[in-house]
Amino acid sequence: MSNNQQIIISGLGGQGVLFITKLLAGAAMADNLPVLTSETHGMAQRGGNVISYLKIGEFSGPLIRPATADALIALKPESFAHHSYFLKPGGLAVVNSPNPVEDDRYRVCCGDATALAEKAGNVRSENVAMLGFFLGAMKNDTHIFSPDSLARMIKEKFQAKPAVAENVLNLLGSGMQLFEKR
Amino acid sequence: MNTKRLILGNEALAYGLLKNGCQMACAYPGTPSSEILSAVVSLKKEMDLDIHAQWAVNEKVAFETAYAGAQAGLRTAVAMKQVGLNVAADPLMSSVYLGVKGGFLVISADDPGPHSSQTEQDSRLMAVMAKLPVLDPDSPGQAAELAGIAFELSEAFEIPVMLRPTTRVCHSRQSMDVEKIEMTRREAAFDKNPGRWAATPKFRLQLHKELEAKLTKIADYEPTRPRLVSGTAKGCGQAIVVAGVAAANARDIIKERSLDIPVYQVVQPFPLHKEFIRQMNAYDEILVLEETWGVIEMQLADKNRVKGKNTGFISPVGELLPENVEERICAFAGVDYQAPQITMLPGRRPTLCAGCPHRASFYAIKKAAPKGIFTSDIGCYTLGCNLGAVDTVTCMGAGISQAAGFTIAYAKNEKQPPVFSTIGDSTFFHSGIPGLIETVTKKIPFVLVILDNRTTAMTGHQPTPASGRDASGDSCIAVNIPAIVKGCGVNFIKIADPYDLPAFIDILKEAKAYCKENGPAVVIAEHPCLLDMDRAELKASFKKVIVNKDICDGCGYCVSHFECPALGLNNDTEQVCIDPGLCTGCAVCSFVCPKDALVLENQE
Numbered sequence: 187m188s189n190n191q192q193i194i195i196s197g198l199g200g201q202g203v204l205f206i207t208k209l210l211a212g213a214a215m216a217d218n219l220p221v222l223t224s225e226t227h228g229m230a231q232r233g234g235n236v237i238s239y240l241k242i243g244e245f246s247g248p249l250i251r252p253a254t255a256d257a258l259i260a261l262k263p264e265s266f267a268h269h270s271y272f273l274k275p276g277g278l279a280v281v282n283s284p285n286p287v288e289d290d291r292y293r294v295c296c297g298d299a300t301a302l303a304e305k306a307g308n309v310r311s312e313n314v315a316m317l318g319f320f321l322g323a324m325k326n327d328t329h330i331f332s333p334d335s336l337a338r339m340i341k342e343k344f345q346a347k348p349a350v351a352e353n354v355l356n357l358l359g360s361g362m363q364l365f366e367k368r
Numbered sequence: 369m370n371t372k373r374l375i376l377g378n379e380a381l382a383y384g385l386l387k388n389g390c391q392m393a394c395a396y397p398g399t400p401s402s403e404i405l406s407a408v409v410s411l412k413k414e415m416d417l418d419i420h421a422q423w424a425v426n427e428k429v430a431f432e433t434a435y436a437g438a439q440a441g442l443r444t445a446v447a448m449k450q451v452g453l454n455v456a457a458d459p460l461m462s463s464v465y466l467g468v469k470g471g472f473l474v475i476s477a478d479d480p481g482p483h484s485s486q487t488e489q490d491s492r493l494m495a496v497m498a499k500l501p502v503l504d505p506d507s508p509g510q511a512a513e514l515a516g517i518a519f520e521l522s523e524a525f526e527i528p529v530m531l532r533p534t535t536r537v538c539h540s541r542q543s544m545d546v547e548k549i550e551m552t553r554r555e556a557a558f559d560k561n562p563g564r565w566a567a568t569p570k571f572r573l574q575l576h577k578e579l580e581a582k583l584t585k586i587a588d589y590e591p592t593r594p595r596l597v598s599g600t601a602k603g604c605g606q607a608i609v610v611a612g613v614a615a616a617n618a619r620d621i622i623k624e625r626s627l628d629i630p631v632y633q634v635v636q637p638f639p640l641h642k643e644f645i646r647q648m649n650a651y652d653e654i655l656v657l658e659e660t661w662g663v664i665e666m667q668l669a670d671k672n673r674v675k676g677k678n679t680g681f682i683s684p685v686g687e688l689l690p691e692n693v694e695e696r697i698c699a700f701a702g703v704d705y706q707a708p709q710i711t712m713l714p715g716r717r718p719t720l721c722a723g724c725p726h727r728a729s730f731y732a733i734k735k736a737a738p739k740g741i742f743t744s745d746i747g748c749y750t751l752g753c754n755l756g757a758v759d760t761v762t763c764m765g766a767g768i769s770q771a772a773g774f775t776i777a778y779a780k781n782e783k784q785p786p787v788f789s790t791i792g793d794s795t796f797f798h799s800g801i802p803g804l805i806e807t808v809t810k811k812i813p814f815v816l817v818i819l820d821n822r823t824t825a826m827t828g829h830q831p832t833p834a835s836g837r838d839a840s841g842d843s844c845i846a847v848n849i850p851a852i853v854k855g856c857g858v859n860f861i862k863i864a865d866p867y868d869l870p871a872f873i874d875i876l877k878e879a880k881a882y883c884k885e886n887g888p889a890v891v892i893a894e895h896p897c898l899l900d901m902d903r904a905e906l907k908a909s910f911k912k913v914i915v916n917k918d919i920c921d922g923c924g925y926c927v928s929h930f931e932c933p934a935l936g937l938n939n940d941t942e943q944v945c946i947d948p949g950l951c952t953g954c955a956v957c958s959f960v961c962p963k964d965a966l967v968l969e970n971q972e
Contacts, residue, residue, distance in 0.1 A: 198716065199718065200721075208374065208541075211374050211541065211543075212374065215372055215374060215543050218372075219543075220542075220543055221374060221541070221542070221543040222507075222540060222541070222542055222543075223374070223540060223541040224536060224539060224540045224541075225539050225540075225541070226483070226539075227399050227400060227402075227483075227484065227539050227828075232718040232719060232720065232721060232748060232751060232826075233716065233718055233719040233721070233933055234715060234716050234717065234718035234719075235715040235716050245620055246506070246507070246615075246616040246617070246619040246620050247613065247616040247617035247619070247620050247690050248507070248536055248540035248542075248613070248616070249536065249617070249689060249690050250690075251689075251690045251691045251694065251708075252691055252708040252710050253708035264716075267713055268713050268715065271708065271709070271710045271711065271712075309948070309949035310949065
């Protein structure tokens with residue numbers, strides 16, 4: 187298990203790519219690991235394709251080179267099509283999609299995070315459901331992203347809004363279960 | 369308090385400024401620089417610092433305000449994006465001659481790519497032209513470090529210093545220690561000296577001489593000397609010179625591939641250290657990796673040994689991505705490089721948000737003047753091009769003067785197309801007003817639509833002079849846009865909400881008729897940016913539109929002409945569908961369907 191991790195988070199502007207990037211980065215920082223991220227701002231945030239790079243470990247540059255990423259979180263099926271080229275051969279892709287996505291170059295796991303979020307009455311939180319799904323998928327790859335430390339950060343972030351925190355934590359949990367039940 | 373934080377490059381810059389005693393910070397927002405001043409404000413509040421933070425009306429005003437603080441002996445800074453530096457070029461050029469008393473930093477954020485800009489211009493070239501030193505950080509951490517060095521350099525030589533981060537520094541986050549800042553305030557003390565501060569051309573010649581002498585010394589300044597970051601200095605064979613984010617990328621690649629080539633990082637690209645130029649003369653081949661133009665490269669003595677942007681070895685166009693850096697380093701070192709297979713798909717084009725009031729305005733303009741020429745400006749509303757209602761975008765404020773130019777160009781034609789210009793509220797304040805005055809004096813027949821959403825939306829909702837709140841969120845005097853328009857001499861001024869689409873179209877038609885004989889007509893489209901609105905307020909004003917399944921024949925008119933992201937064509941039913949996750953309930957689309965298939969729920 188390596189402590190050096192390079193992860194791509196891809197989605198559309200407004201889907202909350204930055205939010206899950208920060209949570210994952212925070213989890214790594216709780217382990218005292220150096221973290222670098224890079225994000226999309228400006229015009230592309232208006233509904234365009236947005237991408238976040240998360241690098242944990244001994245790196246200087248903030249971007250990830252094609253064919254080197256350990257994992258990809260795709261918040262839309264099209265996000266996988268757009269950004270799977272960042273994955274190294276055999277890299278893990280978790281894709282928010284009701285239908286299976288086939289690509290034998292990578293380990294692709296699909297889950298319908300949108301449906302989960304809809305069921306929870308919060309269509310805008312599909313990012314959190316997908317984050318849970320990712321945690322489930324990464325469990326055997328690295329210890330960095332422990333559900334406990336993510337839960338701690340979520341509680342801290344929504345300190346003033348305990349109801350929101352509970353909602354987010356539940357979705358995170360159901361995302362993880364969605365992976366287990368596959 | 370000494371905690372690790374995941375800190376944005378722009379926040380690190382703000383931290384570096386405040387930690388080093390910056391007492392005044394001014395800025396005009398622009399990607400990728402916008403979060404610098406917001407971070408100054410958050411740190412000021414968090415650490416209870418007695419400093420001044422200000423969103424200025426434009427970059428020139430921001431520059432001059434902060435500069436005066438430095439003339440009075442305080443440490444100050446101004447922040448902007450690279451094209452903003454064009455606006456502030458006038459005070460930049462002059463202030464370098466006059467110099468400073470307190471440290472003065474000019475932060476100009478470049479955008480190689482470009483990701484969110486009109487050009488890929490290199491601010492460091494502007495520094496060469498203005499003759500001031502420029503520092504080029506490679507990461508958020510180094511940006512904070514260089515802010516301190518820059519203030520010392522500025523005070524040591526009484527000269528403004530440019531700090532030039534790029535998008536990948538501004539919008540990267542790094543885990544770093546953030547300590548509580550204890551600030552010792554200086555008192556402002558302006559030392560009157562008209563021979564210097566108000567120098568006439570004769571004295572300017574003397575100032576220019578002194579400036580050249582300063583630059584010679586700065587090219588020997590110890591703290592900004594190039595740093596050997598990898599390998600050992602050999603004095604023959606190959607060397608790699610890196611700066612900015614390219615330095616960070618190159619370090620990773622050199623380490624990963626265990627290449628034995630000395631790598632020098634230049635933190636002060638101009639003036640390049642003289643001793644370093646001599647040192648480089650010993651190498652037979654030098655690769656220079658920098659963004660976006662070859663500023664270091666052009667200062668190296670023997671061009672025949674240098675490979676970089678100016679020699680064509682590195683593309684002068686686009687961002688220097690880490691994969692490009694790797695490929696070029698391998699080519700330079702004669703090492704095998706296997707390019708990964710990449711299939712690039714065309715990305716989704718950015719679009720105005722669902723419910724954006726600008727969409728209603730643009731749709732109305734197209735209806736009022738289907739054959740018009742539409743000049744526009746910089747902001748979210750540039751995306752009106754998706755609706756065919758934006759024909760030109762040049763630079764901040766240009767839309768109004770260009771509208772004038774088009775009417776003049778067409779004046780002798782048999783037919784004159786109607787000319788409509790759109791400008792956002794913040795851009796109008798920034799540089800729209802002089803152009804508008806000009807159109808009044810010339811009686812230019814055009815319609816100006818000021819898209820007043822009460823904020824500077826695209827860059828992250830900074831206040832405008834009409835907002836009535838300042839950078840810290842405290843209330844301040846609000847300037848009235850209609851009063852300014854009237855003050856410019858315009859006699860047709862109408863204010864309306866574009867959500868009321870039919871009435872808004874009528875007003876635009878009235879304005880079009882008026883301007884033919886009487887000169888400029890101004891319509892102010894007032895509706896707040898939804899991203900700025902309270903959720904509860906939005907919920908209360910939500911009007912549910914549904915698709916009448918008996919009428920909708922799936923013609924797609926609304927999808928292509930209104931292009932709201934909440935509207936889509938369902939391939940199974942061949943009818944329009946409304947995405948409940950995206951729809952904001954603005955109900956403007958209910959006016960759009962030519963067959964009245966989009967109806968308010970309770971009116972079906």
